[in-house]
Amino acid sequence: MLDTTKKRIKFSELVDVASLQALMDSFNQVIGIANAIIDVDGIVITSSGWQDVCVKYHRVNPTTCGRCIASDTSLVESMLNGAPFAVYGCLNGLVDTAAPIVVDGQHVANVFTGQFFTAPPDLDFFRRQAQEFGFDENGYLEAVDKVPVIPGERVEAITQFYANFARVLATNGLDRLRHHDAENRLALLNRELTQRVQERTAELLEKNLQLLRDEEVLRESQSTLTALFESMSSGAVVYRASADGQDFVVASVNRAAERIENMRRKNLVGKNVVEIFPGIEEFGLLDVFKRVWQSGEPEQVPVAFYQDGRISGWRENYVYKLPSGELVSIYDDVTEKLQAEQELRWSEERFRSMFEMSPLGMILNSMDGRFVEANSASLDMLGYSLDELNKMSYWDITPLEYKEEEAQQLESLSRFSRYGPYEKEYINREGIRFPVRLNGVLITASDGEKFIWSIVENITEKKKSEELIWRQANFDTLTGLPNRRMFRDRLEQEIKKAHRANLPMALMFIDLDKFKEVNDTLGHDMGDILLVEAARRIVECVRESDTVARIGGDEFTVILSELEDAASIDRIAQSIIGKLAAPFLLAEDKIFISASLGITLYPNDATVIDSLLKNADQAMYAAKARGRNRYSYFTPALQQAAEARMRLTNDLRGALENNQFKVYFQPIVDLGSNSIHKAEALIRWEHPVRGLVSPAEFIPLAEETGMIVEIGDWVFREAARQAKRLREMHHPDFQISVNKSPIQFCNNDSPYQSWFGYLQELGLPGQSISIEITEGLLMDATPHVYDKLGAFHDAGIQVSLDDFGTGYSSLSYLKKFDIDYLKIDQAFVRNLSKDTDDMALCEAIIVMAHKLGLKVIAEGVETREQEELLAAAGCDYIQGYLISRPVPPEEFEALLMQRLR
Numbered sequence: 001m002l003d004t005t006k007k008r009i010k011f012s013e014l015v016d017v018a019s020l021q022a023l024m025d026s027f028n029q030v031i032g033i034a035n036a037i038i039d040v041d042g043i044v045i046t047s048s049g050w051q052d053v054c055v056k057y058h059r060v061n062p063t064t065c066g067r068c069i070a071s072d073t074s075l076v077e078s079m080l081n082g083a084p085f086a087v088y089g090c091l092n093g094l095v096d097t098a099a100p101i102v103v104d105g106q107h108v109a110n111v112f113t114g115q116f117f118t119a120p121p122d123l124d125f126f127r128r129q130a131q132e133f134g135f136d137e138n139g140y141l142e143a144v145d146k147v148p149v150i151p152g153e154r155v156e157a158i159t160q161f162y163a164n165f166a167r168v169l170a171t172n173g174l175d176r177l178r179h180h181d182a183e184n185r186l187a188l189l190n191r192e193l194t195q196r197v198q199e200r201t202a203e204l205l206e207k208n209l210q211l212l213r214d215e216e217v218l219r220e221s222q223s224t225l226t227a228l229f230e231s232m233s234s235g236a237v238v239y240r241a242s243a244d245g246q247d248f249v250v251a252s253v254n255r256a257a258e259r260i261e262n263m264r265r266k267n268l269v270g271k272n273v274v275e276i277f278p279g280i281e282e283f284g285l286l287d288v289f290k291r292v293w294q295s296g297e298p299e300q301v302p303v304a305f306y307q308d309g310r311i312s313g314w315r316e317n318y319v320y321k322l323p324s325g326e327l328v329s330i331y332d333d334v335t336e337k338l339q340a341e342q343e344l345r346w347s348e349e350r351f352r353s354m355f356e357m358s359p360l361g362m363i364l365n366s367m368d369g370r371f372v373e374a375n376s377a378s379l380d381m382l383g384y385s386l387d388e389l390n391k392m393s394y395w396d397i398t399p400l401e402y403k404e405e406e407a408q409q410l411e412s413l414s415r416f417s418r419y420g421p422y423e424k425e426y427i428n429r430e431g432i433r434f435p436v437r438l439n440g441v442l443i444t445a446s447d448g449e450k451f452i453w454s455i456v457e458n459i460t461e462k463k464k465s466e467e468l469i470w471r472q473a474n475f476d477t478l479t480g481l482p483n484r485r486m487f488r489d490r491l492e493q494e495i496k497k498a499h500r501a502n503l504p505m506a507l508m509f510i511d512l513d514k515f516k517e518v519n520d521t522l523g524h525d526m527g528d529i530l531l532v533e534a535a536r537r538i539v540e541c542v543r544e545s546d547t548v549a550r551i552g553g554d555e556f557t558v559i560l561s562e563l564e565d566a567a568s569i570d571r572i573a574q575s576i577i578g579k580l581a582a583p584f585l586l587a588e589d590k591i592f593i594s595a596s597l598g599i600t601l602y603p604n605d606a607t608v609i610d611s612l613l614k615n616a617d618q619a620m621y622a623a624k625a626r627g628r629n630r631y632s633y634f635t636p637a638l639q640q641a642a643e644a645r646m647r648l649t650n651d652l653r654g655a656l657e658n659n660q661f662k663v664y665f666q667p668i669v670d671l672g673s674n675s676i677h678k679a680e681a682l683i684r685w686e687h688p689v690r691g692l693v694s695p696a697e698f699i700p701l702a703e704e705t706g707m708i709v710e711i712g713d714w715v716f717r718e719a720a721r722q723a724k725r726l727r728e729m730h731h732p733d734f735q736i737s738v739n740k741s742p743i744q745f746c747n748n749d750s751p752y753q754s755w756f757g758y759l760q761e762l763g764l765p766g767q768s769i770s771i772e773i774t775e776g777l778l779m780d781a782t783p784h785v786y787d788k789l790g791a792f793h794d795a796g797i798q799v800s801l802d803d804f805g806t807g808y809s810s811l812s813y814l815k816k817f818d819i820d821y822l823k824i825d826q827a828f829v830r831n832l833s834k835d836t837d838d839m840a841l842c843e844a845i846i847v848m849a850h851k852l853g854l855k856v857i858a859e860g861v862e863t864r865e866q867e868e869l870l871a872a873a874g875c876d877y878i879q880g881y882l883i884s885r886p887v888p889p890e891e892f893e894a895l896l897m898q899r900l901r
């Protein structure tokens with residue numbers, strides 16, 4: 001605490017002001033900062049080194065001078081609280097310090113220092129001050145420039161020094177105060193002594209301070225350098241060069257070098273560079289050292305380093321020469337960097353070749369659609385050069401109608417960073433559109449710009465083959481009409497349309513009558529021409545909106561959609577029948593065929609596809625049954641008949657095991673001897689509800705279901721047993737003919753081999769049985785059929801060609817196969833009379849057969865006249881109601897007995 005009760009002490013009376021001024025001047029010179037001692041009344045006791053900035057400028061202008069005073073006052077005030085010193089940033093931008101001189105408890109004066117900066121000055125601030133207070137700017141800035149910059153820690157040391165000095169002055173002052181009067185001389189001596197001490201102190205102080213400053217700077221820079229050297233991540237080795245600059249010995253190494261070399265410092269220091277780094281000469285590093293040492297110019301060189309005699313990595317060396325003449329090599333292990341660079345180059349190379357060689361187009365677009373990159377495949381595809389493309393936008397090659405879809409893809413791109421795959425079209429240089437399939441991802445460049453990277457597949461060929469496959473799958477290759485599959489699709493669509501429009505729709509089934517004959521007689525090529533022409537004629541009869549399809553060999557369908565006029569169905573049906581009945585010109589032949597057409601209506605007859613198909617089929621068969629070359633509508637009766645057929649088929653399945661079948665026999669009379677040594681076995685079905693069912697009705701069902709094989713086998717065995725009986729009872733050469741369906745021939749499961757065994761079992765020769773086949777079988781004869789017929793022949797079983805004259809009546813078959821009998825169909829016999837065509841035909845058949853060594857059996861002989869005419873024509877055998885209807889075995893036997901009588 002300051003003592004304010006005592007008599008006020010004047011500081012100027014306690015000191016020798018001149019000596020003090022000299023001391024303060026010395027301080028100013030040594031420390032380089034202005035100082036002053038001002039007593040509490042503001043009287044300046046000493047003042048040293050105050051510079052122009054204050055003296056010529058700040059203290060001259062009233063405002064800046066006021067600021068100086070305010071600064072001083074503020075400093076002095078801060079002394080009042082007993083602080084040993086204070087530092088103050090003056091309002092004019094400089095720093096001041098003050099230390100109080102307190103003598104005998106009274107604050108009598110202050111030691112001021114000032115006019116320095118703790119950091120380089122903000123010249124703009126002083127420029128503004130010059131302008132504001134009208135200073136000569138250049139002079140003022142020059143004055144500012146002379147103001148020393150003292151780092152903060154030094155300011156503290158200096159201030160501490162002045163604070164101590166203030167305390168010395170105070171103590172000295174107190175002594176003076178106490179001995180002022182009594183010891184004037186002593187005081188004088190003392191003053192002299194003090195002066196000397198002070199001079200010496202100042203001298204020492206100056207030296208010390210200078211030493212301190214130098215040491216500190218040195219220590220600081222050394223420790224900074226060492227820290228830098230050690231903390232470097234790069235290896236650093238300092239080399240001392242030999243006098244001739246040819247040898248370099250390690251002087252020091254940093255920690256990174258130790259780590260990289262995997263050697264302790266002590267093992268490195270003192271070694272010659274060639275000892276430590278094998279290969280240094282090979283890679284030219286030693287030459288670099290020499291050059292740098294000579295020229296002083298730094299150089300950079302990559303050098304490989306070895307491990308176990310092999311290059312294990314690479315370093316990048318930067319070699320510098322220090323002012324001391326030493327060399328510094330700073331180096332980094334760049335193996336990974338080089339490897340990464342190499343990997344990058346390799347991956348870029350791979351990418352580039354993939355990019356260029358890829359058969360797929362690869363395109364890089366900016367987000368606004370500009371073309372940035374495009375590979376050869378995409379350039380080829382589009383027909384543009386890269387330069388041209390670079391000036392274009394994605395939208396230049398995109399048809400307008402894809403805009404909406406493109407927007408969706410862009411949305412996907414922004415949400416999921418990818419888009420596609422999706423298909424669209426591009427427009428090439430010629431303006432031609434072509435289909436492409438696109439996939440893309442969003443990529444971000446190193447500068448953050450986003451791009452769209454697209455893979456483009458030209459799918460023109462794919463589309464073509466898809467179209468081809470689709471056409472092949474859906475269209476008939478011969479006529480170009482929709483096939484069965486497409487027809488079903490269309491029918492389904494038309495049903496829906498008709499339902500929506502509430503209009504009827506008609507479905508027609510057309511079967512070409514006698515097409516098979518054309519095919520077989522004129523060949524398949526002609527058959528094909530006929531089918532194409534028939535298709536064309538049918539198409540001609542309908543509207544474009546209707547569908548004509550080919551669903552099988554000679555089967556066509558027509559869908560007449562959304563019919564507003566039901567009468568048009570008849571017109572169209574009639575027109576089709578008429579056009580197909582017109583002659584077809586095939587090569588030089590004029591061919592006549594006809595068509596049977598069945599019609600069903602939606603929704604009247606049925607509403608579902610399968611029912612409509614079944615109906616039209618039934619109607620078509622009805623037309624056929626009614627004599628062909630006509631059309632027939634589906635009726636419920638047809639439906640009933642079909643259902644009846646279905647029921648009969650079901651019943652047929654149990655007929656054999658329920659013993660519902662019987663074999664009847666019809667005699668065949670030898671016209672030469674009027675005797676009966678032959679008979680035809682004809683099956684009968686005694687249906688438990690319907691009674692006797694004609695084979696004409698159930699044999700086709702048995703054939704359709706394959707049951708004919710089992711049934712035929714049963715008939716054969718019955719016939720064989722009966723033949724054995726008749727041979728024993730009636731005539732040793734008795735022969736029974738058995739009808740053999742083509743289905744039996746073609747079926748591999750047919751047990752015909754076992755028949756031979758069965759005949760043997762019964763002790764019968766093959767001649768006891770004859771099989772009746774139709775021409776159709778021979779026409780489609782496969783090697784299998786040949787083999788079977790050959791096997792029958794070898795077994796002695798004879799063959800009759802049934803229904804001769806109704807089919808192809810081809811002589812070539814008769815020669816080709818071993819046929820024994822021709823059976824003239826009852827159709828020719830039925831109306832037989834003198835000089836009729838049928839008579840002529842029968843005569844011709846008989847003559848021809850005889851010429852070929854075949855016997856002739858005439859079927860369906862019902863009258864004596866027919867018998868006589870046939871006999872006169874040389875027919876060998878007759879069979880028919882004239883002799884007997886087919887009868888059960890016992891009746892047949894009775895008949896034979898009766899004839900004997």
Ligand SMILES: Nc1nc2c(ncn2[C@@H]2O[C@H](COP(=O)(O)O[C@H]3[C@@H](O)[C@H](n4cnc5c(=O)[nH]c(N)nc54)O[C@@H]3COP(=O)(O)O)[C@@H](O)[C@H]2O)c(=O)[nH]1
Pocket residue numbers: 666680681682683694695696699712715739740741772802803826859860861862879880881882886
């Ligand atoms: N695969 C098999 N087919 C068989 C078998 N049994 C018979 N059939 C075939 O069924 C069709 C009808 O036979 P069916 O009703 O027995 O008629 C035969 C005779 O009854 C009939 N016929 C004989 N003479 C006359 C006659 O004077 N007038 C007249 N209106 N009809 C007569 O002809 C049929 C014999 O024909 P075909 O066989 O062509 O000699 C018929 O196609 C049989 O073939 C069997 O077991 N298996």
